[in-house]
Amino acid sequence: GQQLNQSPQSMFIQEGEDVSMNCTSSSIFNTWLWYKQDPGEGPVLLIALYKAGELTSNGRLTAQFGITRKDSFLNISASIPSDVGIYFCARSNFGNEKLTFGTGTRLTIIP
Amino acid sequence: GAVVSQHPSRVICKSGTSVKIECRSLDFQATTMFWYRQFPKQSLMLMATSNEGSKATYEQGVEKDKFLINHASLTLSTLTVTSAHPEDSSFYICSARQGTNSPLHFGNGTRLTVT
Numbered sequence: 001g002q003q004l005n006q007s008p009q010s011m012f013i014q015e016g017e018d019v020s021m022n023c024t025s026s027s028i029f030n031t032w033l034w035y036k037q038d039p040g041e042g043p044v045l046l047i048a049l050y051k052a053g054e055l056t057s058n059g060r061l062t063a064q065f066g067i068t069r070k071d072s073f074l075n076i077s078a079s080i081p082s083d084v085g086i087y088f089c090a091r092s093n094f095g096n097e098k099l100t101f102g103t104g105t106r107l108t109i110i111p
Numbered sequence: 112g113a114v115v116s117q118h119p120s121r122v123i124c125k126s127g128t129s130v131k132i133e134c135r136s137l138d139f140q141a142t143t144m145f146w147y148r149q150f151p152k153q154s155l156m157l158m159a160t161s162n163e164g165s166k167a168t169y170e171q172g173v174e175k176d177k178f179l180i181n182h183a184s185l186t187l188s189t190l191t192v193t194s195a196h197p198e199d200s201s202f203y204i205c206s207a208r209q210g211t212n213s214p215l216h217f218g219n220g221t222r223l224t225v226t
Contacts (some may be wrong), residue, residue: 042204042217101155
């Protein structure tokens with residue numbers, strides 16, 4: 001099957017640190033999305049990427065769609081306590097509304 | 112903005128009983144809704160695509176007779192877990208898209224516990 005792997009699986013950082021996580025696919029796709037999920041809630045869309053090489057920011061978050069169309073990264077600058085949660089990448093193709101989610105990166109902020 | 116609402120947020124049922132979960136698009140019409148399942152510490156796995164006015168499309172390995180989906184209107188899809196077993200205990204999340212080029216909006220999920 002089509003795999004969507006995220007790394008790292010978990011991160012333990014101090015408040016104020018920058019965070020970087022990535023997502024790789026075994027296949028090429030046209031859309032990359034990054035979601036954040038808080039405990040007991042549904043995922044919330046952070047950033048959507050539609051073009052290879054595209055770099056998009058949303059506040060302290062920045063994501064890029066890899067040139068090969070097989071990967072994407074998400075950076076969070078100057079982390080704050082509310083950044084805690086699980087970050088999922090997801091991908092789909094045009095005309096196919098089904099999303100496939102990555103394995104997730106759990107972010108924890110150490111006091 | 113677009114909102115997707117799920118009900119109930121939590122449900123506990125006995126083994127062998129059936130449970131219905133509702134997914135509503137509150138301020139937009141959704142011809143297509145998606146049902147996902149998430150086990151603890153795992154990712155979201157697509158179960159089925161719910162199509163208004165027609166049969167749902169199920170992903171490989173998902174039993175259509177066990178997970179009944181009804182999408183009777185443009186704002187409501189229901190997932191019924193029939194003859195629930197403890198292994199069906201999971202977090203069920205629905206999603207909907209306002210338009211073809213719009214991002215998916217997710218509900219807040221339903222935590223099902225089967226005792």
